[in-house]
Amino acid sequence: MTIDLHGYRTGNCLRVSVALEEAGLPYTVRQVNLTLGEHHSAAHLALNPSGKVPVIVDHADDPPFVLSQSNAIMMYIDQKRPGVLFPENTMMRAIALERFFYFVTDVIGPGMAAFRVRGSDEARNSLLESSLSAWADAHRFVENSKYMGGDEFSAAEIAAAVYIQAYHRHIDWAAAPRLEQWLQLVMSRPSFERGMKAFGK
Template sequence: MHDMIELYGAQTGNCFRAAIALIEADIPFTVRHVDLRAGAHMQQPFMALNPAGKVPTLVDHNCTPSLVINQSNAIIQYADAKAPGTLAPSEIGPGRFRVFDRYFFFVTDVIATSHAAFFLKRVGLRDAAAPLDHRVVEQLLLAENFLTEAYMAGGAFSMADISAFTLAATIEDRLPWDKLPKLQQWFERMRARPSIEAGMRAFEV
């Protein structure tokens, strides 16, 4: 039953990452749209699930009591644990560690910087946000060097590709694609991947 796992969210990068991971791991779930424009994320009953008023939030009713996860990266780890070997090699070794190394690069050095820039712009500090926006692009360009094989962390799709793609998709028009042949080929292949296509559409109303 799909309703046993619910994913609350909206059309944000964090929500896309969570949805893609669940779909790639073949974990059935029901989407619960949270209307950010209407402020639904700051109202009950959503606040009872996530007091921070942020999306996404996953609720797994298969657990007693129900498991609630409020961080997109934790949802990715949940999907990895539910379907070992899907988002990272299941065996402990160099391949798994490389996936986590690249995954955390995108999460901490690129996505976290992007979130900081977004916050500064939201409070009217656009000039302060500008260096961070530049840093996001600068860091993402390093991914060209990661692509010695088909994917960000080697020869198989992983959580590193999910994090990299959702960020790249938000700044696609700011990237110098003519200087990034490997990144461009990777990006187009990821865009066409069924789990990514479905995840990027998951919160359409």
């Protein structure tokens, strides 16, 4: 049975599509066009009363299991395919979780807040600067390891790499050669590439 992924080409939705690809779980994309207001339709609100995306519907369960919130969905995917998004070793898993939430809270959080700020360039620039500063500081995670959480690919890679696509031009890559190497490694994964194209270009 397949999973329906309701969403649009946003960072939150792309993190889920990449995670599904990495886990090798069959899924079908159900486009919810935010620009046309489809997230406010009765059909979508029946799945998620908040009207947000992504939402998954897992038809492996009876009745089908419905879940929203991208981070919760990624944890759910990890439970269905243990060891793919987070290592099974207790300490390595804890490190991968630490790095994953670092990107969610310290990098993505301020960046999304900057996107939503209206009418204040100073506030917007301050939030974006905070986000990009935290991103640059992540070089310490990969100085002596292949991936953000160690030698194994994890959801931390997904959170970081999906987000930075939107701000690639703002990064001084010459000053962060190890981060650039890491990003190229992640982007070269066929599963990552497929997930990034799940909602179209």
